[in-house]
Amino acid sequence: MKIAISCHPSHGGSGVVATELAMALADRGHEVHVICHTRPFRLVDRPRLHFHKVNITAYPLFKYPPHDLCLANKMAEVAAAEKLDIIHAHYAVPHTVSAILAREMLCVCEHPVKVVTTLHGTDITLVGSHDDFRRVCRWSMLKCHGLTGVSDWLAERTVQAFDLPDPPQVIANFVDCDRFHPNGRAGYPDGQPFRLLHASNFRPVKRVFDIIRVFERVRREIDAELVMIGDGPERGLAQELAAELGVCRYTQFIGNQAEMSQAYRDSHLYLLLSEYESFGLSALEAMACGTPVLGTSSGGLREVIVNEVGGMLRPVGDIEALSRAALDILKDADNWQCQSRQARDFARATFCMTKIVPQYEAFYRQVMEREEHEVHTQHSGPRGTTE
Ligand code: GMT
Secondary structure (H helix, E strand, C coil): CEEEEECCCCCCHHHHHHHHHHHHHHHCCCEEEEEECCCCCCCCCCCCEEEEECCCCCCCCCCCCCHHHHHHHHHHHHHHHHCCCEEEEECHHHHHHHHHHHHHHHHHHHCCCEEEEEECCHHHHHHHCCCCCHHHHHHHHHHCCEEEECCHHHHHHHHHHHCCCCCCEECCCCECCCCCCCCCCCCCCCCCCEEEEEEECCCHHHCHHHHHHHHHHHHHHCCEEEEEEECCCCHHHHHHHHHHCCCHHHEEEEECCCCCHHHHHCCCEEEECCCCCCCCHHHHHHHHCCCCEEEECCCCHHHHCECCECEEEECCCCHHHHHHHHHHHHCCHHHHHHHHHHHHHHHHHHHEHHHHHHHHHHHHHHHHHCCHHHCCCCCECHHHCEC
8 A cells, every 4th residue: 555654753652653653564565655844753764665854834924834734735745646545644633634635635536545543642632622623623533534543541532522423443552572572671680779761751641750759769668760761841840859859869861762672671660650641652662671560540551551460550649559569569579570571471462563553454445445425524513513
């Protein structure tokens, strides 16, 4: 198939999933066109994978350059030139609207490209359902030939938040087990400190202060260090909290990293203590590398981590329970070894790329067989009324 993929190219789960999917599809023989304003950081050249840069035209009249129009224009250009079968938007805002515009521009008779969107999480829970985006987000989702979501939890939230007639099809996120594996990983420490790891965009939903608080409790009982990867609005405050709690000497904030697999392998526990995650891709990557995960029992993380099988789930914000769980696994060598093995086995058995990518291929085939009239063409409001 000939498939275009658009995503947010910066560090973040949706861009990572879109990039990994693009590379996997190209490796499986499809022609793949990645269309973004910046080259996604994980994109590695290979045969059949093409990157198209979207130029965002600046003009003194524009206070805000119209990215979404430039993207639509580029999508239409590539779709016509390459005779694309599918444009696959990752993260609904704004990629879905641009893809729908591109499709409308080409007209069904000129080149009937199909549009699908994968919903990732905050595009539904925070951004898309915000008053400033809700109508356009709902309209563009209804205009798609196919919608997928990365967990059952997200699919349910989408139907509730947008009153959609049908739920998105759930296709879980995946991990490339050839790159994310435990070979060469750190064993149970023999006199050295334990290493705890967190990686995120440091937004409020990640609750990074809880990470620091749990780490401080852990350090009261065992020698440990904390590595914080990523960048975002609450990074500075998290650094201040680490200083206030007296653990800043043992905490490193190292910014965004393109290569994550060795960081997972060098760690003994991965922490993801978010308010919610629609999925929690970093937790899956850590598990595939044999690193047990401590997560919160909310949202889609409950579909990625099975409690006591390579990871532990505890209530959001319960610092006492979270710290206890971290210490229980770290202080017991046999338990840690067992959880490390189970983490790897569960990630491989359930979410390996080789199992999930064929689900996208089947979904594309299904969408290509769909007739135009099967798409919701009416701008209808809740339960079919006109908004
Ligand atoms: O975690 C973020 O805030 C970034 C966001 C993104 O779009 O990059 O992540 C979302 O998509 C990831 C990939 O599908 C999921 O693994 C994350 O759980 C999801 N984040 C949230 O739901 C908060």
